[in-house]
Amino acid sequence: MTGSGGVISGVRVSHDRASLDDVATACHTDQQAVVARLVEEPGVSEAFALQTCNRFEAYIVTDTPTAGAAVLAEFAPDVEDHAVVTMGHEESLRHLLRVTAGLESIVLGEDQIIGQVRSAYKSARAIGAIGPMLEEALMKAIHVGERARTETAINEGVVSIGSAAVALADEQRDLDGATALVVGAGEMGTITAHALADAEIETLIVANRSIERAETVAEEIELLDARAVGLEALPACLPRTDVVVTATGSDGHVLDTDLLSDCGETLVVDIAQPRDVSPAVAALDGVTVHDMAALESVTDETRSRRRAAAESVETMVDREFENLLEQYKRKRADEAIAAMYEGAERVKERELQTALARLESQGMDEDQRAVVESMADALVSQLLAPPTKSLRDAAAKDDWTTINTALQLFDPEFGDEPPAFIANQLESAADD
Numbered sequence: 001m002t003g004s005g006g007v008i009s010g011v012r013v014s015h016d017r018a019s020l021d022d023v024a025t026a027c028h029t030d031q032q033a034v035v036a037r038l039v040e041e042p043g044v045s046e047a048f049a050l051q052t053c054n055r056f057e058a059y060i061v062t063d064t065p066t067a068g069a070a071v072l073a074e075f076a077p078d079v080e081d082h083a084v085v086t087m088g089h090e091e092s093l094r095h096l097l098r099v100t101a102g103l104e105s106i107v108l109g110e111d112q113i114i115g116q117v118r119s120a121y122k123s124a125r126a127i128g129a130i131g132p133m134l135e136e137a138l139m140k141a142i143h144v145g146e147r148a149r150t151e152t153a154i155n156e157g158v159v160s161i162g163s164a165a166v167a168l169a170d171e172q173r174d175l176d177g178a179t180a181l182v183v184g185a186g187e188m189g190t191i192t193a194h195a196l197a198d199a200e201i202e203t204l205i206v207a208n209r210s211i212e213r214a215e216t217v218a219e220e221i222e223l224l225d226a227r228a229v230g231l232e233a234l235p236a237c238l239p240r241t242d243v244v245v246t247a248t249g250s251d252g253h254v255l256d257t258d259l260l261s262d263c264g265e266t267l268v269v270d271i272a273q274p275r276d277v278s279p280a281v282a283a284l285d286g287v288t289v290h291d292m293a294a295l296e297s298v299t300d301e302t303r304s305r306r307r308a309a310a311e312s313v314e315t316m317v318d319r320e321f322e323n324l325l326e327q328y329k330r331k332r333a334d335e336a337i338a339a340m341y342e343g344a345e346r347v348k349e350r351e352l353q354t355a356l357a358r359l360e361s362q363g364m365d366e367d368q369r370a371v372v373e374s375m376a377d378a379l380v381s382q383l384l385a386p387p388t389k390s391l392r393d394a395a396a397k398d399d400w401t402t403i404n405t406a407l408q409l410f411d412p413e414f415g416d417e418p419p420a421f422i423a424n425q426l427e428s429a430a431d432d
Helices: 020-026 031-039 065-075 089-101 112-126 132-151 161-172 187-198 211-220 231-240 279-283 292-360 366-396 400-410 420-431
Strands: 007-014 046-052 055-062 085-087 179-183 203-208 225-230 243-246 266-270 287-290
Touching: 007 020, 007 065, 007 089, 007 132, 020 055, 031 046, 031 055, 031 112, 046 112, 046 132, 055 065, 055 089, 055 132, 065 085, 085 089, 089 112, 089 132, 089 292, 112 132, 112 187, 132 292, 161 187, 161 243, 161 266, 161 287, 161 292, 179 187, 179 231, 187 203, 187 211, 187 243, 203 211, 203 231, 211 225, 225 231, 279 287, 292 366, 366 400
Parallel strands: 179 203, 179 243, 203 225, 243 266, 266 287
Antiparallel strands: 007 055, 007 085, 046 055
């Protein structure tokens, strides 16, 4: 099923099918540049991309599913085939709703994803890549995400990757009175810093490339000993640290064996994508490294507690998905009905002007003219009322052959070629 402005096609590489390395390979340095590149492809009218620490997703709008599949086949990331999932129109819509509701996250119901979707939407909209199709889909997805978190308990407990990292660290060692270091002061690092403060650590160090940003985060933390440093201070800070959580946006490794070789007993949780910690660090004596995959032990417990809430959210998503499809159907029906009325109006005007010209030659006054015009309008409205209902019913059933036939009957000027939007729907139905 397609909307009045085309059909949505999608491709994704995410944690459910792909490794973290696959996700890192699929992601691009600039999310907005991905959208700009996609929307410039021939036949693409709208585009949207979402990149997080555990997913890469891209969506486009084209006239037909065949056109969308062709564009995304060229764009698909160079990773293992099993890691790449292509999505048709309805699957793309349902998946967007599920992602924003938190049903597709490593931490079931986590809060961060809805902000990431909203930010990605604003980024794509800023360069004119969002049109009516994706506008409705993304607004519906954000609406569902908000409802899921306000009307159910799906976000109770561990609510983000950052808080899951702290929960994992707390399982591994007692954080009470510990010294913790957060490397990275972006959204993920900020969430982690607050979660560490809640775990009653004694000292928190926030390290970031921009020390000003690190200072902002440190000042927000409700902890007596919270300080900010630049990345150049890491060699001095690491030996005094018990727990390290890394969450930068760096393309390369931020922590390596040289930095950690003399740190003794240190727990490191790497939640960055791509990874901040060199794989070689795991071989160092006394240094324990966990990455995103290790969070499953924490998220499984959260998942079991949230299962009942998730069932409610699943029902909500199903209902809102059907509502979204109905919105698209109504718009498609309105477009078909508008085309029918345009044809009828042309015939009415032609015949009305002929009749009025004859009557005026016989001395018709303005009141009589108004009566004739009103009668013509009433005839068109009454004659088109039954086929209007039939067109709405046909659109609801995706019966575009019937719609095309009806438009041909009501407006012979269409000839053998259906209107462009009808032709696209017929082609989409054939592709499906």
